[in-house]
Amino acid sequence: MHGEYKVPGGKLVVVDLDVESADGGDVLRDVRVAGDFFLEPDEAILDIDRALTGAPADAPAEQLAARVEAALPPGTVMFGFTAEAVGIAVRRAVAHATDWTDYDWQLIHEAPRSPALHMALDEVLTAEVAAGRRPPTLRMWEWGAPAVVIGSFQSLRNEVDMRALEEHGMTVVRRISGGGAMFIEPGNTITYSLSVPDALVRGLSFADSYAYLDDWVLGALEGMGVKAWYQPLNDIATETGKIAGAAQKRLAGAHGAVLHHVTMAYDIDADKMLDVLRIGREKLSDKGTKSARKRVDPLRRQTGLPRDAVIRRMIDSFRDRYGLSEGSVTPEEMARARELAAEKFGSEEWTARVP
Structure with a gap:
């Protein structure tokens, strides 16, 4: 073995x-x-x-x-x-675990999508990997609208100030993975998903799988002059502050698969974030931090690069390590995702399932 x-x-x-x-x-x-x-x-x-x-x-x-x-x-x-x-x-x-280089990785980087459709695509694409119908996939997101994305088990009323959300023209959606709330503005956010076979993380504890699946992005950041590390359980941090948070979801299937997605702060309107996120105020106060800018340190300042250049360098770093071919969401996958976006992720029943 x-x-x-x-x-x-x-x-x-x-x-x-x-x-x-x-x-x-x-x-x-x-x-x-x-x-x-x-x-x-x-x-x-x-x-x-x-x-x-x-x-x-x-x-x-x-x-x-x-x-x-x-x-x-x-x-x-x-x-x-x-x-x-x-x-x-x-x-x-x-455990007969596989390695990154055992697979032919596919990249999906398409037009901006609505927040609800992004949630649905994560579920559909990972389910396709679990069923063996799709190769392991790196999906770079483009956001079509500002939003707050809350974790699967978070309380809607405890996390989001709905009055402020409406005033700022934002929507709220709930994802299938756990973890905390994400404050999303299209030009200020970099988000990616990995949909991988379960075999890739066999033998790893749940905690170890987080760092393992994001080691490539630490290398990409280092290539842009950013010294970053994984801060358990699910943060990517630097000396000047957190720059990203990760979350995971396991899906069953013929092969089983893991959804691992990460949101990175390229830039941030900290005042708006604290206006919309209730828990943000408590987290800052709990850690003795007076300014959100001291807790979240955006990539724009640390790299000096445009957002699209940061994304390109991330993709290139992944490709150099493991290989990566251009791909797309199939018509069948998109049809299923649109259905889920309407019936599940866009529904009040799902969004407010933990009131």
Whole structure:
């Protein structure tokens, strides 16, 4: 069995192993750890292999990491990876996880859509990946109207000031993933979705899958001069503030799929945001932050680039890493999405399902 795990912001860990049946259950055999990381002393790599050999095949990553740490000689230096990363790579090997480069990725970057239609497209395209009818897809959004997008489990009245929303000519929609509210203005927001097979994140914890699926965008940001990192559970942050938030939803199907979508602040009208979002006021007060501009630091200031240039560089970075061909929403997918936008995401019943 073969497993790989790219440490977010770090190096690649590769594990090859066998699983053998024993009296007490299946165990790991012939474990061989490799990668482009740095390790001193050299012989510590053999200590890692020996520590994992004989471990229960169903051991969680944390237990495997503890075995590795206990076996390392005093003074061992691990650079670019951790014992936990080794444990995750083992879990991915046993789970037969796939790698980014195992797939032919498709890009969808089309005309602006209404907020409700964007919600529907996320559900439809990810369901198509789960059914095996669509390849893994990166979709860059173009917003057709300003909106507040609330998480699947958020209370509408607690999150949104409906009077202010109406005054600013905005609508509110509810997405299928959890997480917090997003304040959307078309020219100030960059949003993307990844619709990926479940196999890509096998062996990863729910929390680890967030950082894993966005490691590529950290590299893209670095190429634009922005040093960013993943801040658990679901933020992309820099030294000067948060620039993005992520959310996920798992969908069942013949293959299973994960929807992972991210909204990034290219620019922001902080006063309008705080006027519309009730929870925004509480979050700022809770963290002792007087200004929203200190909490959310837009990409426009950090990169000095036009919004379309930032998007192009993100797409190019993804393509350079994993390959990416131009694609589009099929007529059948769009018909289903329009139906969902009208019947579900545009309905009061769905939007106010948590009043």
